[in-house]
Amino acid sequence: MTTTSAPAIEVRGLRKTYGPVVAVDHVDLSVSEGEIFGVLGPNGSGKSTTVECIAGLRRPDAGTVRILGLDPAKDRDAVERSVGVQLQQAGLQPKLRVREALDLFASFYDDPRDPVELADRLGLAERMDHPWRKLSGGQQQRLAIALALVGRPKVALLDELSTGLDPHSRREVWELVEEIRAEGTTVLLVTHLMEEAQHLCDRIAVVERGRVLVVDTPEGLIGRTAAPLVVSFVSAGLPDLDDLRIVTGVSDVMERSGRVQVACDEPAVLLVLDWLRDRAVRPDRLRITESTLDEAYLDLVSEQPTGAGDKEIVR
Numbered sequence: 499m500t501t502t503s504a505p506a507i508e509v510r511g512l513r514k515t516y517g518p519v520v521a522v523d524h525v526d527l528s529v530s531e532g533e534i535f536g537v538l539g540p541n542g543s544g545k546s547t548t549v550e551c552i553a554g555l556r557r558p559d560a561g562t563v564r565i566l567g568l569d570p571a572k573d574r575d576a577v578e579r580s581v582g583v584q585l586q587q588a589g590l591q592p593k594l595r596v597r598e599a600l601d602l603f604a605s606f607y608d609d610p611r612d613p614v615e616l617a618d619r620l621g622l623a624e625r626m627d628h629p630w631r632k633l634s635g636g637q638q639q640r641l642a643i644a645l646a647l648v649g650r651p652k653v654a655l656l657d658e659l660s661t662g663l664d665p666h667s668r669r670e671v672w673e674l675v676e677e678i679r680a681e682g683t684t685v686l687l688v689t690h691l692m693e694e695a696q697h698l699c700d701r702i703a704v705v706e707r708g709r710v711l712v713v714d715t716p717e718g719l720i721g722r723t724a725a726p727l728v729v730s731f732v733s734a735g736l737p738d739l740d741d742l743r744i745v746t747g748v749s750d751v752m753e754r755s756g757r758v759q760v761a762c763d764e765p766a767v768l769l770v771l772d773w774l775r776d777r778a779v780r781p782d783r784l785r786i787t788e789s790t791l792d793e794a795y796l797d798l799v800s801e802q803p804t805g806a807g808d809k810e811i812v813r
């Protein structure tokens with residue numbers, strides 16, 4: 499996504515330590531207005547700390563954060579009016595009922611969404627009189643999303659958006675996120691779900707050990723892998739597959755439940771088919787598919803030795 503307007507979120511040289519632990523180490527991020535920007539990374543890589551610094555909930559040790567041009571440490575009221583935050587720990591008063599929580603949060607804003615309609619969208623309509631602590635984990639998660647979005651924020655910071663949600667609820671939440679983006683909301687999304695990142699995000703930052711390894715589109719990240727394609731087929735009477743591993747451009751050959759999967763680059767697809775023809779192997783149910791973000795992510799984070807953040811690549 500390209501835009502000429504100022505970034506909705508701009509982070510420069512962000513650093514945050516907890517005693518001896520360097521949680522965030524010189525992070526730069528720039529999120530355009532109207533973008534859905536994902537942050538992926540292993541547990542403990544500093545994603546939540548980064549979000550909390552952007553939201554003004556933690557004070558950085560160094561660096562600058564601007565959100566809608568505001569400094570979250572100084573312009574607290576203005577940031578609170580324009581930014582919706584969903585944190586991993588909602589931290590609500592246990593006896594607060596769903597309706598009370600939604601009404602309370604809605605009352606902070608000039609033009610809130612209708613709490614009843616939002617609760618309905620998030621499958622909470624029948625839980626309006628339940629206290630927060632008696633909700634299931636997934637219902638608490640949906641309430642946290644509702645509270646982040648009830649104020650029609652210009653920027654939504656969503657930390658682990660759909661953790662604990664069943665697949666159906668997850669799809670509904672994705673639709674809601676796409677809808678708020680269509681209305682102009684910028685979304686920063688922390689997730690461990692590759693499918694979610696691939697489905698929703700315009701660009702993704704992959705972080706590890708508090709540093710940004712790479713920022714790219716989902717397609718761009720997949721394109722960075724050594725093997726962006728997978729040729730798969732079933733066949734009776736296969737010759738020795740070890741031979742296939744040494745074809746130029748092939749990086750992996752696996753056999754799973756009788757289906758052979760060959761991970762390779764684009765030029766290697768024809769070489770693999772030639773290899774099969776030369777050995778009179780007929781590939782049945784032949785499929786050529788793109789690698790997933792999952793594979794691209796695993797390639798990236800496992801390939802990085804200690805201090806790999808030095809090789810920062812930002813598009």
Ligand SMILES: Nc1ncnc2c1ncn2[C@@H]1O[C@H](COP(=O)(O)OP(=O)(O)OP(=O)(O)O)[C@@H](O)[C@H]1O
Binds near residue numbers: 540543
């Ligand atoms: N309040 C805190 N006090 C001390 N250390 C903390 C605190 N919060 C986080 N940390 C440490 O900072 C590092 C980054 O944590 P953070 O929660 O930001 O990571 P994360 O990428 O969001 O992890 P996860 O995917 O598990 O949620 C970790 O080593 C964590 O143990």
